[in-house]
Amino acid sequence: MQIPLPLRSPRRTSRKRLKDMTWRRGGRAARMTGSGLGQRTDRHWFSLHAVLVALLISALPTASNATPCGEVQGLENFHKAIEDVEGGVRSRPLTILHLGDSHIALDSFTRGLRNRWTETFGNAGRGLMPGVPFRYYAPDGFKLEMRGNWDVASSLAADASGPFGIQGFRASSADKNAVMGVHSESAVSRVVIDVYGTPHSGALLLKLGNAASLKLSTRRDVPGLIQLSVPAANVHEVRLMPAGTGDVHVLGWNFLSSGSPGMRYDSFGVVAATANITRRWDRQTVHAQIGAMKPDLVILGFGTNEGFNNGLDLEAYRELASSFAGEIKEAAPDASIALLGPFDGARQGTGEACGDGWMTPPKLDGVRGVLRDVAAAHGYFFWDGGAAMGERCASNEWAKADPPLMYADRVHLRPAGAERLAGALWNALMEQEKQGSSCGRPSGPG
Template identity: 25%
Template sequence: MKPFKILLFLLSVLVILFIVSLFFPEQGIHINERLSLQFISPDEILKPDTFEYADISSIISQSIAIHDSMPSGDPVFSNEEGILLDTIRADEDSLRIKVHRIEFPGGDSTLLYPIFRQLRKVKSTGELIRIMHYGDSQIEGDRMTSFIRYKLQGRFGGSGIGLQPLVSLYGYQISLKHASSENWLRYTAFGNADTTLGHSHYGALGCFARFTPHSADSLSPDTVIQEAWIELTGSGRTWSGRAAFHQCRIFFGNNPEPLLYKMYVDDTLVDADFLAVTDGLEIKEWHFNQSPAKLKFSFYGEVSPDFYAIALDDEQGVAVDNIPMRGSAGLVFTKIEQDMLKKMFDVLNVKMFILQFGGNVVPYMVDNYSYYEKWFTGQLKALKALCPDIPIVVIGVSDMSTKEKDRFITYPNLENIRDALKSASFSAGCAYWDMFEAMGGRNSMPSWVYAQPPLATSDFVHFNERGARVIAEMFYNALIYEYEAYLKNLK
């Protein structure tokens, strides 16, 4: 073929492509949820692409581990490479330029004073107080919570990793190795709840476990003795010995007949007895002079009780629970029987709630999220009705990305969901921490994914362990900023 004809052919192709670009839909042609056809537009050809991901360099450089009046013998936290992180004392002046502040309805930071009063006196009273961190999959595996726990226990005392389901829901936990027999059944108030239960006694974790199926007729003449077991071992990844615990409590209920248990500490049988018959909430507890390296329970019975939780705590100080609810939008608390829930909160001596939800609403795009604001407000008010003097801090949704052509952008509805959460928080008299803005705002998640080393996973939704630690540190700094301001006001 002659060069002229080749040139003519190429020019014809370019003209055809240009004409196609003039009429091709700007948003592409949607095939299905995973596939759409895109075509370059004339503007993209003629104008330079000025799109940039958010610059988070200053956020990361300012996010430093704060040495906030910790005992001098407590090692400073280091990262996986053993690089010691910079430290400063956490006082109001040093934090001011680094902290993305917690927001309050009407600017009233005294909302947090009840928990601050508890923290200030906890060492002198010898009391065990509890902070419960509820959230969606962003906190699974003790991500975020573990760092908040480490810092609070380091400053105010305490150890142990707090409440756990008897059977791991997700099979991964930074702070604990959790094994169990295969005959356990799990029931949750969130996700695909079992509508045949006939009750809503899920407890403070919103779930319970059994080793025999639930039945309206729990006692059958043909039943045989069933055995089930759980084994808990330290992961070795909890900072500065904070996994050590000196008391263990099992929360159970709906137990129609005495249930034999055996408890093994470091493979030695140390206790065998029966769990009491009850149709309400019961607690069995043990105390240890030395924290067990491994704890195993075996259960034997014809009918299983409902096991709500196991608590691994110190005798005093601060306990911080990690309570992930995969797939939940935070609309679960009113689905749990309220009298039992209140009793469990009271027994656990809960002094603060942290609620971190919203991410599971993002994929469902609508023009208005007033429905979610209303529903979430209802959940907050339900918690406050149960525990009227306990402050609640809502951590808002993080940035989340969807792919547009060859780049990742913030979901177009995300800020509307953020605003709905904030408005709900203020309407219910709760504090709000804007994680979306704290991490850099619009189009910041790709910057966390592409950071070196990465701070988020390739789904452009979830932080990895390193990133979860960074964002948890930012929240902790914001909380301690308010605490330091509270102390200053006392003078």
């Protein structure tokens, strides 16, 4: 649906603090207190931080041989899209969709990928989850607010009900005093809102900068996805409010910029998620979202939490991974598909010993093997995050490195480790034809 641009000059609007709202996991609601405005990454601080991280990484000792962690197949369509852009035969932005777990719930890992792509091709914007779906959600380049009576539901729990899209969350409200707002560091030339419409849905009010609010219907005779695409005059402030005419169900929204041709990189990660979460997403909604996005590359980064499950049925996981990747390919037949094998990890408990009481979960390498086989069988790209770190137990070594590259839990990456692996994955995705089967970065912290 195309909405005409209101002819009013934009200016910044004030932002108020976040009030209490309800976050839900599945059918049961739990009251949580909002923590104020989402925190924005300061660009000047990050530039200095990135330089320091780069110096740190360059000083680290490396293994004598690069560890193979990619397979030479599956990126042909993505590379063709890049060639078309570089050759001037395509003006549509390069588009990447990345789905996964806590490794991409924040921008610590995706930051290195996004910065490299936007520096190379320009910034065409990105999609965001609805409002503030969890308290520490703070995407780079944006400051978020959410106040009033919003019911935020997560698709994480096995009993999660209601429609969900690729963002994994849904924010619903009928309160005309509720507000969902964004301040974007980059100028926004178009806003696309993903809502789930029903015959009883109400309307939304969309305010772009200082322009008059637009009233947008979210009603649909047959329940399903509605995408409200609204041009914006390079504004920085966007606010969304229920009109008070019935419930509205916001799945996410997209803030697009006029970078030409630009790179759009959408990353949606849910903490503690496994690939099972995709079974609770509405199939028609997911298909419509991906079809409208027309991604050139879809990255699937599940597997860490599955690998920590001693009871995981690897054959059932093979079927699930193959099925969901196939559904994505059906929705975006021209997209390349990349399956990421999980990073190395360790825990106190059962598994193969790494020292100091830390063990490698017994199913972690099995998950990598399943994803490698699925990629080989269907012509997808596979990248082994564990091999990119080094040998088994690399997570223990990374956590003990000085300074550490991994947090003490031996699961999550510190900024320096995240930047290092982001560089390795970017090299594999962008320079595969030159790197062969190597990730492009040596392993191990030394």
